[in-house]
Amino acid sequence: MKKHILIVLFLAMALLIFSQNEAKTSVKHSKENSKCFACHGAHTYSFQNDMIERIVTKRMNPYFIIDSVLYYEQNHKSFECIDCHSYDYTEFPHNNDLRMEQMPSCLDCHEGDDATERFNFEEIYEEFHESVHSTKHSEEFTCWMCHNPHSYKINARTNENVLETIVYDNNICLSCHADVDKYQLISDKEKPNVIDSHDWLPNQITHFARVRCIECHAQITDDVLVAHQIQPKSEAVKKCAECHSKNAELLASLYQFRAKENRSKYGFFNAAMLSDGYVIGANRNVYLNILSGVIFGLVVLVIFIHAILRGVSK
Amino acid sequence: MKDKNHDKLYLYPIWVRIWHLINAIMFLALVFTGLTLQYSSVDFEIIKFNYSISIHNYAGIILSIFFVFFLFANRFTSNGNYYQFHIKGLYDRVMKQFMYYSFGIFKNEEKPFPITKERKFNPLQKLSYVLIMYFFVPIIIITGYLLLFPDIIPKNILGFSGIHFVDLIHIILGFVLSIFIIVHVYFCTIGKTPLSNFKSMINGWH
Structure with a gap:
């Protein structure tokens, strides 16, 4: 009995470890991005304020909160935050000038990109500019x-x-x-x-x-x-x-x-x-169309013949 | 009631005539708009699709209100008696009438079931009217109201989309009733003269 329990426990442990590894490996750059999500994935963030020499907690601007679950399900889930945002964001407090950074557009990456050729980004870009x-x-x-x-x-x-x-x-x-x-x-x-x-x-x-x-x-x-x-x-x-x-x-x-x-x-x-x-x-259904047409035609035909025979027999 | 000057029967009281007239107008509107909806096309529109929808909806609602009136009137007046029949011997009676319409009428034979005060409908008429008014019309009304409020239709019925299933029943019954109307109008010409039954619908006398 003890042997069986040990086997079950061993299998459970193996499964747990395997699933954790699976989760880790399936999200690329999650480690790097976790530094950003530490603040931008929550409603509050804390930092050491050297001027007053203590840790302070602030509320995160709701428009700067990123849902990490949605992030790791979306098209660009394998991206590191600094793939699009400036590398300087790795420093905190962030430099105020960074707010002015020019964000990349779709074509900056997807123009002439073989991997996304089927989406025809160039044509999408043209369509969008005519919209x-x-x-x-x-x-x-x-x-x-x-x-x-x-x-x-x-x-x-x-x-x-x-x-x-x-x-x-x-x-x-x-x-x-x-x-x-x-x-x-x-x-x-x-x-x-x-x-x-x-x-x-x-x-x-x-x-x-x-x-x-x-x-x-x-x-x-x-x-x-x-x-x-x-x-x-x-x-x-x-x-x-x-x-x-x-x-x-x-x-x-x-x-x-x-x-x-x-x-x-x-x-x-x-x-x-x-x-x-x-x-x-x-x-509409092609068979029902044909069937209803045939029935309608037959009914009209029978009525027509009936009416003629009635007229003749009078 | 017998007319003094003619050997006629007063078979169609005013409420039956009004109900019948409204029923006929709504029915024709429903058939016409039903066809324009089912066979709508970008290139050829007899009537705009949204107008067809509105007319179809209103005509259906009016018809259903008068149908309920018809049920009550038949329940509480003697008109309901004309829709009662005995199963025993029904087949023979219906076949007798069918054979008359198929052959006897051309030989000028006597009608097997002449119209009397007690027998407004011959057996074939009675059977078809009962089927239409107590079976097909209620189903087409129920399916029509379901399509008017499509959100209450279950998403899936017998593997079909629920709306599709309900609409198929509605359309098939619409076709059956359209065929009935054609035959019904033709049979109305089988009177003393081709127009005599139509006159009866106006003055009530047969």
Whole structure:
């Protein structure tokens, strides 16, 4: 009995050690970054104040708090903080001038980058510069306004759950369009009200939960996987049939990552949408169409013959 | 009630005629808008999709209110008697009427079940009306209301998206009822004259 307990304990210990090693090795630069997270991962930070010769504790500016869990799940999780931020940040207290540092843009790293060629960053950059975000606002509007450098991760391509992708992507838009403080970083408008500006939209709640903002507000092109050319309000899709029809636009955007063979499953047009929802007009069924047409034709034919025979027999 | 000058039956009281007229108008609006929704296209729109949605919703709500009125009226007036039937011998009666419509009518045979004060509908009519009014219409109304409030539909029904499943039932029944309407209107022309039944719908006399 003792022997068995020892074996179980040994296995448990081995598993614990292995899992700890696994956790450590899976997060690159976690050791280096932990120095930053010691302050920027918490609501308070402490330091030795030499002028008053004691340790003081201060509250961290909430906009400078980085969620380490989200950080190590995002696209750039393998980065060291100083890959993007100045090396001088390794010294504390930080030099005040560092606040003025120019942050890198996406193309600074991704231009001509073979590893990310499939995302076509150059085309995304061009689309973005043709979008209202770029043309109507100052250069303050950068990629980072939407793609939080400390938490953004690709979703549409990797997440099979389209509804989760919709929430994730829409929250990016809402992070400005439903947040007055962030919105006013680049706009003089007092309060964006997404609900009021969409009051014409039938079943507003359902639409908000089932499609992304960019479905109607961005120009879809073949070159870029996720549309970045946000259109002016006047150019937004308002014609319901753009999605509610056989050639639904949604299949070229939201559902483009679904396998093509799913698109006509069991005779349903645009079947790629069916596991997550149903779009009137887009998910009609080819077999039911044929069957209903045949039945309708037969009924009309029988009525026609019946009417003629009635007329003849009178 | 018998008319003094004619050998006619007063079969359709005013409430039946009003209900029938409203039902017919709403039904036609629902079929028309239902088709425009199901076969909507960017290139060709008879009516704008959002207008179709609104008309379809309002027509459906009005139809459902009058359906409830119809159920109550049938429950508390003698009109409900016309919808009661006995299972025993039903098949024979229905087949007899079916054979009349299929063959006898062309030989100018006597109607097997002539209309009387007690028998407004022949067996085939009665069976189809009962199926339509007490089975198909309630289901299409329930599925219609579920689609009006899609958030209350379960996400998954029998492996299908819940909304899709409910909509399939709604669309299939819509088609069945559309076929019924076509046949129903045609059978209305089988009266003393092709228009006599339509006149009855207005004046109440058969």
